[in-house]
Amino acid sequence: APMAGVTDLPFRQLCRQLGAGLTISEMVTSDTRLWKSRKSQQRLIHHDEPSPRAIQIAGSVPEMMAEAARQNIALGAEIIDINMGCPAKKVCKRAAGSALLQNEALVAEILHAVVSAVDVPVTLKIRTGWDQQNRNAQRIAKIAEDTGIQALAIHGRTRACRFLGQAEYDTIASVVDAVAIPVFANGDIRSPQQAKQVLESTGAAAVMIGRAAQGNPWLFNQINHYLAHGVIPELPSTTELTRVVSTHIKAIHQHYGEYLGIRIARKHVGWYVNSLPEGEAFRKYFNQLEDPHQQIQSLHHFFAAQKNNWEQAA
Numbered sequence: 001a002p003m004a005g006v007t008d009l010p011f012r013q014l015c016r017q018l019g020a021g022l023t024i025s026e027m028v029t030s031d032t033r034l035w036k037s038r039k040s041q042q043r044l045i046h047h048d049e050p051s052p053r054a055i056q057i058a059g060s061v062p063e064m065m066a067e068a069a070r071q072n073i074a075l076g077a078e079i080i081d082i083n084m085g086c087p088a089k090k091v092c093k094r095a096a097g098s099a100l101l102q103n104e105a106l107v108a109e110i111l112h113a114v115v116s117a118v119d120v121p122v123t124l125k126i127r128t129g130w131d132q133q134n135r136n137a138q139r140i141a142k143i144a145e146d147t148g149i150q151a152l153a154i155h156g157r158t159r160a161c162r163f164l165g166q167a168e169y170d171t172i173a174s175v176v177d178a179v180a181i182p183v184f185a186n187g188d189i190r191s192p193q194q195a196k197q198v199l200e201s202t203g204a205a206a207v208m209i210g211r212a213a214q215g216n217p218w219l220f221n222q223i224n225h226y227l228a229h230g231v232i233p234e235l236p237s238t239t240e241l242t243r244v245v246s247t248h249i250k251a252i253h254q255h256y257g258e259y260l261g262i263r264i265a266r267k268h269v270g271w272y273v274n275s276l277p278e279g280e281a282f283r284k285y286f287n288q289l290e291d292p293h294q295q296i297q298s299l300h301h302f303f304a305a306q307k308n309n310w311e312q313a314a
Contacts, residue, residue, distance in 0.1 A: 001024065001125075001153070001155075001186055001208045001209060001210035002024040002025060002026060002027055002056040002081065002083070002125070003026065003210055003211070004026050004027050005026070005267075006026070006214060007023060007024065007025060007026050008026060008042065008043070008252075008255065008264075009042070009045055009048065009049065009251075009255055010248060010251035010252050010254075010255050011217075011248070011268070012024075012025070012049060013048075013049065013050075013251065014217050014244070014247075014248050014251070015213060015217050015220060016049075016050055018217045018218055018220050018221050018244075019220030019221035019222075019223070019224045020209070020213075020217075020220040021206065021220075022052065022054060022079075023049075023054065024054040024055070024056050024079075024081050025043055025046075025054065025055045025056055026043050026056070027043075027056050027057070027058045027083050028040060028043050028044065028055060028056065028057050028058070028068070028072070029057075029058060029059060029068075030057050030058060030059025030061070030064045030065045030067075030068035031059065031064060031068075032064070032067060032068055032071060035071075042255065042256070044072070044075055045075075046072070046075050046076035046077050049076075051078055052078045052079050053076055053077050053078045053079065054077065054078070054079035054080075054081050054123070055072045055075075055077040055079070055080060055081065056081040056082070056083050056125070057069060057072065057080065057081070057082060057083065057114075058082075058083040059110075060099075060100060060106065060110070062106075062109045062110045062112075062113035062114075063113065065082070065110050065113055065114050066113040066114050066116070066117035066118075067117070069114045069117050069118045069122070070117050070118060073118050073120060077120070078120055078121075079120060079121050079122075079123060080114060080118055080120060080121075080122045080123070081122075081123045081124070081125060081153075082110065082111065082114060082122065082123070082124045082125070082149075083125055084100045084101060084107065084124060084125065084126045084127075084140070085125040085126050085127045085153075085154075085155050099130075101126065101127065101129055101130050101134075101136060101140060102130050102134070104136065104139060104140065104143060107140060107143055107144075108143050108146075108147060111124065111143065111144055111147040111148070111149055112147045112148075115147055115148040115149065121150040121151070122148065122149055122150060123149060123150055123151045123152065123153065124144050124149045124151075124152050124153070125152075125153040125154075125155070125186075126140055126141075126152065126153070126154055126155070127154070127155050127156075127157055127158055128154065128155075128156060128157060128158050128168050128171045128172075129158045130158060132158055134158075135158065135171060137154060137171055137172075137174075137175050138174055138175055138178045141154075141175045141178055141179045141181075141183070142178060142179060144179075144181070145179045145180065145181050149181060150181060150182075151181055151182040151183070151184065151205075152175070152179070152181055152182070152183050152184070153183075153184040153186055153208050154171075154172050154175055154183060154184070154185065154186060155167070155186045155187045155210075156168040156169055156171060156172050156185065156186065156187035156188070157187060166188065167186075167187030167188040168187075169185065169187075169198055169201050169202050172185045172202045172204060173201060173202040173203060173204075176202055176203040176204055177203070182204075182205035182206065183202075183203075183204050183205055184204060184205065184206045184207065184208045185198050185199070185202045185204035185206070185207050185208065186207070186208035186209075186210060187210075189207050189208075189209055189212060190212040190219075191212075191219075191222075192219075192222045192223045192225070192226030192227070192232050193226070193232075195207045195209075195223045195226070195227070196226060196227060199227075207223070209223075214268075214271040215268070215270075215271025215272045215273075215274055215275075216271075217244070217248075218235070218236055218244075221233065238303050238304070238306060238307045241303055242299065242300055242303040242304070245269070245272050245299055245303070246296050246299055246300065248268065249265045249268065249269065249295060249296060249299065250292075250296065252264050252265045252268065253265065253292045253295075258292055261292065262289070262290060262291075262292055262295065265292075265295055266283075266286060266287045269283065269286050269295075269299070270283045270286075270287075273286075273302070276306055277306070278302075278305075282298075282302050285298070286298055286299075
């Protein structure tokens, strides 16, 4: 799932390597006048990714959304994903993200403008509605299908719910029944067993994994294996754990440069070690390191010490 501050290029590449069928970029504003910022420039790098390369755009002005889509195609994007699901206040106050679910006419205008502007697939991510009294996912899904959207991802919560409560898989199932385009179920899918249950209960074409992949990108291969064979594969060895995490952190250093890379690496390492014995103490120590080589070296030492309890804790 596209997640701001998480699904950057290094993390997307890692998730694809570990079994994700599709990854989507962090949300990019449709206001191309703001693309000169460091943050936007790093989110607009598409050419180093395996196909299909999907970029998510957000905004509320149809013409700007269409132009943003065209420019992202020129930069190497192969799928345009439209954000109408983000519940963040700074997005919604600009009438973008999930705020758009309140204006179905504008939803139709935006989707038509973007689909008409590009010759690649356009997808859409939504929530079940604005709040519990205003669930309109079925109507939005029909609008999406009628305007040429190729696939629809639904986070099973309203905008008002943010990330609280339980995901509404019954609402997702009703949307699957209402449209012929593929629907991806999103929300609270943390294990291979949950992925299978959600696929079976909703009839969705796929599951979309978000927060559960933070610190656990192996989840994708585990889900794939479980769906294909009915058993959960063995956890990666500490050698594999060390290799994957170290490679990921090195990629972060390279992508962002030393100063920012060191700082962005800290949150990812925090997720990786969160469930491990002494993980909190190591996280605090790691967050004080100011040298990329020290970061990598400390990871090797920490995971070597975890050899006996990694599998149990993970």
